[in-house]
Amino acid sequence: MQETILPSVQLTDQQTLDAIREGNERVFETLFREHYAALCQYAFTLLRDRDDAEEEVQALFLTFWERRETLLISTSLKAYLFRSVHNRCLNRIKHLSIREEHRQHVTHVGEAPSLSPVDALAGQELSERIDEAMKQLPEQCRRVFYLSRFEELRYGEIAERLGISVKTVENQIGKALRILRLELADFLVLWLLLGLNGF
Template sequence: MQLSEQEIVGAIRQGNERVFEVIFRKYYQSLCNYANSMLKEIDESEEVVQNLFSGIWEKRTELEISISLKSYLYRAVHNHCLNRIKHLKIREEYQQYANSYYESSYESVSQSVMKNELEQKIEEAIDKLPEQCRLIFRLSRFEELKYHEIAEQLGISPKTVENQIGKALKILRVELAEYLPLIILLVDGLIQLKIDYLYI
């Protein structure tokens, strides 16, 4: 019996694994090919598509599709790929900045140690954040996603995103309070890039 797209979405929402598997098998390879046309990396492309389907299944009870299922899946893959590309670009720019900085400056061993210590403390402080708070903070500050983009990706409201960012900054200010003098000393160093992302 042929199901309409509305019936397919309804079946997935109700936890019908057989219908979900049929949709997965039907679109998986073509979605991977589409993702690969953007990312030029087959492993990452497959990961994007797998994460998409995992996310759909995990949040199946909230699944709402106002366009065709095929368009929905392709648009979702497209958006995920854009986020990956943006993240890779930021990481590449950071690496170029780091390489350029180290090539052009001769810092003392003590300054290098201070920078490494501060970077480590920042990472430790971020890791202490509650799970959702930490995820939202990283998406905002390190992947530069806007509040509404984070809200859409995580299935929450923009107001919740805003509240979680505020909570994260409050916690980080407390965690890093004793390192503020060190931050000032290193204001023009490599660590500044990471400090800028924190907006502390």
């Protein structure tokens, strides 16, 4: 693929959109990195769940790339991205109860969801990358994060078990998330691009 426009140069919104329409992955990655964190924070203010917020933002970028050749954007790219996240979050909230009811209806004991080979491989690689990233956390930070995310303990329960304050637990969780996002940023962008290119 030839890339006639490089993201290292300051591009206008129109130049950025034109480059992405031509399949320029480097420009797309630059757009992703520039807005991802802020979009996740905005989505979180609507959904109050960081995992859900990141899922919606990632889905937005997936859709953006898939439909890049036919996108009609009359505002700035930043405004378009924030409006799209806003709409996705409202739609998620609207259908949350319906989806949960449907999930309970169709899910049977012992029945596992089927995954494509690509999804299974991506999930396995992500799991391995998370394990590696976890090793980069300071010991207390890692213990707090593990108890929160993998044993699903409440902050108060973690504080009691480790003999620390709830405020310390909150701080350690925030620190862990910041470190993990940095450690996994490259993988996330790569996963998006690979997934979008038909692997």
